[in-house]
Amino acid sequence: MLDHSIRSNPKGLQEAPSLLYMHEDLLRTNGGSWDNPPHKPVWGKLHASVRDLFIESRKDQSLWGFKDPRTLFALHGWLEVCPDLQAAGIFRHPAAVAKSLQQRNGFSIAKGLHIWTAYNQKLLEWTDVLDLPIIEFSPVEAVMRPRLDAIISKIGLGARDADSFYDPAIPTSEAHNQMTLPEETRDTYHALRARALA
Known part of the structure; x- marks a missing residue:
């Protein structure tokens, strides 16, 4: 289950907006951005709350996932609650x-x-x-x-x-x-x- 695309790239992005903005805020809160990412950003309570709400919103889906390149710098926070992802x-x-x-x-x-x-x-x-x-x-x-x-x-x-x-x-x-x-x-x-x- 993916989310939304953009008009100029109808199949290429598919990032879930809530996670895109959360991941970007995570990078910015740690002094970086998508084009200057910190190596291992520290998750805050707000970031964890968005993550947990996203997981909860998928509870009725037998199979779900998401795509966002920023996840490479945030994956440690996902593994805390989804160790078998x-x-x-x-x-x-x-x-x-x-x-x-x-x-x-x-x-x-x-x-x-x-x-x-x-x-x-x-x-x-x-x-x-x-x-x-x-x-x-x-x-x-x-x-x-x-x-x-x-x-x-x-x-x-x-x-x-x-x-x-x-x-x-x-x-x-x-x-x-x-x-x-x-x-x-x-x-x-x-x-x-x-x-x-x-």
């Missing part, structure tokens, strides 16, 4: 993300790569701690569909609507072969690829 991750090439952030937010390529590295180092950390399954995004349908099948199988879900949800026609920016990556970014990317399914 099943997480899964997906990552893109750092240059593709940096170019997307440049187009969407006006960030420099260097800043975009810095943001990618911060989030994906955290993803790498959780991948090792939780044995979290991850896949690399590809705009090529013949490559991406087996990866989706692999991660869906890994977390024990049926395919159901996965085929109809994935849309290779949605434009992406994946022209990145010519970009030289900072060493830290490159090493993180290679480490993720070594752990990725399919």
Whole structure:
């Protein structure tokens, strides 16, 4: 069970608004933001209350979940009350993300790569701690569909609507072969690829 999208990206976001705002406030309360996240923010009572109300609102759902990249920096707070939660991750090439952030937010390529590295180092950390399954995004349908099948199988879900949800026609920016990556970014990317399914 996912939540809302936005008009310009009808399938891409799907963040639950209550969690998006709570996670962002959690980062800001700890001196950061989504584009400058603190490493391990301290949860406050308000953040825990929003979390608990969200879980309560899903009590009649046999299967539910949420998606928000900020969760990488907030996951310790979720594990306190959902120790058996099943997480899964997906990552893109750092240059593709940096170019997307440049187009969407006006960030420099260097800043975009810095943001990618911060989030994906955290993803790498959780991948090792939780044995979290991850896949690399590809705009090529013949490559991406087996990866989706692999991660869906890994977390024990049926395919159901996965085929109809994935849309290779949605434009992406994946022209990145010519970009030289900072060493830290490159090493993180290679480490993720070594752990990725399919």
